[in-house]
Amino acid sequence: MTSQTTFPEAHLPDAAAMSEALSQIVEHGNHILAEAAGKAGSGGKVSSDPLHIGDVALAAARSVMADPFRMMAAQTDLLFDCGRLWRNTARRMLGEAPLPVIVPEKGDRRFSNADWTDVSALDNVKQLYLLWSRFLTDSIGDAKALDPHMARKVQFYTRQLIDTLAPTNSPLTNPEVLRATVESGGLNLVRGFQHMLEDMDRGHGRMSPKMTDFDAFQVGRNIATTPGKVVYQNDLMQLVQYTPSTADVNKRPLLIVPPWINKFYILDLREKNSFIKWAVDQGHTVFVISWVNPDGRFAAKSFEDYMLEGPLDALDQIEKATGERSINAVGYCLGGTLLASTLAYLSRKDGGKGRDRIASATFFTTMTDFTDVGEMSVFIDEEQISSIEAGMAEKGYLDGSAMASSFNMLRANDLIWSFVVSSYLLGKEPLPFDLLYWNSDNTRMPAAMHSFYLRNMYQKNLLAKPDAVTLAGEPIDLRRIETPCFFLSAREDHIAPWKSTYAATQVFGGPVKFVLSASGHIAGVVNPPAANKYCYWTGADLPAAPDAWLEGAARTEGSWWPEWNAWVGGYGEGKVPARQPGAGELPVLEDAPGSYVAARIE
Known part of the structure; x- marks a missing residue:
């Protein structure tokens, strides 16, 4: 029999904590707006598409149109599997325990919370997401009609899209976030928004989730201490x-x-x-x-x-x-x-x-x-190198955050989205972790x-x-x-x-x-x-x-x-x-x- 989820009793948020959080949000928001206005006034130019993802999207569309039968086959598989999923849902309502249509890959920690399996609605959301992920990979990410370099870029950014759309990244479908929201009366989301603005303030408008407690470490004091x-x-x-x-x-x-x-x-x-x-x-x-x-x-x-x-x-x-x-x-x-x-x-x-x-x-x-x-090849082509060189010509160097962002995208679930969930949705403060401190110590x-x-x-x-x-x-x-x-x-x-x-x-x-x-x-x-x-x-x-x-x-x-x-x-x-x-x-x-x-x- 499928177990039923039990949420804790809802609580009203602490008024003082909510007031403090909101005041800090206003303060950081004003600072970010002022800095953005200063950049605009100084004539600073920011590329709207520095990674040339628009070109990748067009290439993906061409690849799909070049082989419509592959798209049709992928759609047929998706519809068939969705039908199996709905039938399994009915069987679970009758007390049966059918085998899942699809399961996460081994090592995928996003769905480790037991509610993703025990709660029927969440299990359906999870399996539907995995089915759509497979559909996108098969129909778009295959990209056989493209040259090898563009095909790899299409595959890479298709995976980025799939990772971004994961139900674990939404406050409406992540069971851990739902529980935290009920328990705190929504204070976790307010704190999360505060964290996001703090990160944008620290990154001068660039949003990069804080991975660790920077104040917990000092080079020469508790890391890099060999005499x-x-x-x-x-x-x-x-x-x-x-x-x-x-x-x-x-x-x-x-x-x-x-x-x-x-x-x-x-x-x-x-x-x-x-x-x-x-x-x-x-x-x-x-x-x-x-x-x-x-x-x-x-x-x-x-x-x-x-x-x-x-x-x-x-x-x-x-x-x-x-x-x-x-x-x-x-x-x-x-x-x-x-x-x-x-x-x-x-x-x-x-x-x-x-x-x-x-x-x-x-x-x-x-x-x-x-x-x-x-x-790494997805970041190395003539268009992107030219963009990098244009940026370096203005500053004299490549900003460390640009290199860090590229490396983090190679393992987006571990190095981006896990921190988005923890910091922005759960409202948690980052834990002290020496490796992540080093990873954030950009050059x-x-x-x-x-x-x-x-x-x-x-x-x-x-x-x-x-x-x-x-x-x-x-x-x-x-x-x-x-x-x-x-x-x-x-x-x-x-x-x-x-x-x-x-x-x-x-x-x-x-x-x-x-x-x-x-x-x-x-x-x-x-x-x-x-x-x-x-x-x-x-x-x-x-x-x-x-x-x-x-x-x-x-x-x-x-x-x-x-x-x-x-x-x-x-x-x-x-x-x-x-x-x-x-x-x-x-x-x-x-x-x-x-x-x-x-x-x-x-």
């Missing part, structure tokens, strides 16, 4: 040297080159999951590049500037600090792309005399071949660098072509890299798809070890051994096809970190007494993590 010192800085980076925790260390220092799309402390969130601290505890002298958060003054900084003032300058400074000419290096995501470019540059500069300066290179979720960049991209990166790598894939890119006067050819390399990729990575990162194994000229971690772009990397989570795959053979590699790979439970440490230990060149920051030629400038990483965009 160390800043021992050098230039315009683009600070070089952090960490305090040793072992009596002896590997003779070769370890340099970590993080991406500048976000901040390096993803590798040093907390003591228990800090890759940096763990590497220090394994006896590495760890140096990390902390990139500046650029503003308009950095507009002309190029990709080659990041190479010259980043890893290449760091090599010279590490030699001053430790006396060691040769290091082991780690590059993460875009930092790995820069590291690969640096290795190719060193293989050619002065006849390759500097290639020995990096004894081994490790790449975390790094793309060097951009043939297939996954769903900017200098105009010259970002334009070069988008056009030469994402759009034209020139890095994968021998001598097609020139950096600091040297043609870049990845085939010339003879440095031993360790590649770590993540099987569920939606930013750097693992099959694309695998392509480097077929290009680099030196010995290569490829390891595939479970989970995604972050969790697949930040997976400490103590957590005893996930698994990874290894395989000695490197066939051309990534699926063939996986088929022959061996699975190991737990973290890949010890596997990497055993590998990189082979290039440690023995042990020496631990080195303290400031003991060499580089003086201590300030405590880790430094001032560059602490600069936050509000």
Whole structure:
């Protein structure tokens, strides 16, 4: 027998709380209107369709008209399944328990509340939504008549539409919101509207749900706390040297080159999951590049500037600090792309005399071949790059919020709509969560660098072509890299798809070890051994096809970190007494993590 939903007794809202909330709504509303009026008066221009979704809609319509039989078949299936759903509704009213016509995909947490199954009306809403979702996917999202790039955009934005229309996002059909509204007398919705205006105020008119309590964290106080010192800085980076925790260390220092799309402390969130601290505890002298958060003054900084003032300058400074000419290096995501470019540059500069300066290179979720960049491709075409460049020309940089929005759309239910429901419909205050604080700690991209990166790598894939890119006067050819390399990729990575990162194994000229971690772009990397989570795959053979590699790979439970440490230990060149920051030629400038990483965009 189907259970009946029971709502709690309705209460009148607290008059004082309602009055305070309404006054704050008026205050924030006035501030937003005033700011909007100021922008209009100053002649600020905002594109009405920066993502060119109108073009996608027209392409979707063309695709449907090109194959009307597919639409008819999808409509027939929908009508048939809707008929089954209505018959099941009648059977439930008679006390039967028929099997559902359709169920959510495994892992879809939107419908985890028991009322979505137990309450007949809500179960019908859920199943009807899932049926319409399947219909839209089959009839529009298929897009077989379009070129592959536009087809992917149609599929992507069809999914965005489907996610937006979910009944979980409506206060009229979400059982948790209905209960909260009855219990609070509607105060949850008033508070939610207040939160929305606060977010728009903070985002200068752009609505972006607050993911976490920003006041709960401070870089250097309760995140990014591994002891160390800043021992050098230039315009683009600070070089952090960490305090040793072992009596002896590997003779070769370890340099970590993080991406500048976000901040390096993803590798040093907390003591228990800090890759940096763990590497220090394994006896590495760890140096990390902390990139500046650029503003308009950095507009002309190029990709080659990041190479010259980043890893290449760091090599010279590490030699001053430790006396060691040769290091082991780690590059993460875009930092790995820069590291690969640096290795190719060193293989050619002065006849390759500097290639020995990096004894081994490790790449975390790094793309060097951009043939297939996954769903990120929906944001990379001529129209959108031109729009991005126009915006950067005005400011001198790409606003960090633009990049964050693109990444969040790749996982809209988890990174957008769950927070809309929690903050705007339930009226809840965000919980303190260090990972989400890091995710919201946006960074900017200098105009010259970002334009070069988008056009030469994402759009034209020139890095994968021998001598097609020139950096600091040297043609870049990845085939010339003879440095031993360790590649770590993540099987569920939606930013750097693992099959694309695998392509480097077929290009680099030196010995290569490829390891595939479970989970995604972050969790697949930040997976400490103590957590005893996930698994990874290894395989000695490197066939051309990534699926063939996986088929022959061996699975190991737990973290890949010890596997990497055993590998990189082979290039440690023995042990020496631990080195303290400031003991060499580089003086201590300030405590880790430094001032560059602490600069936050509000």
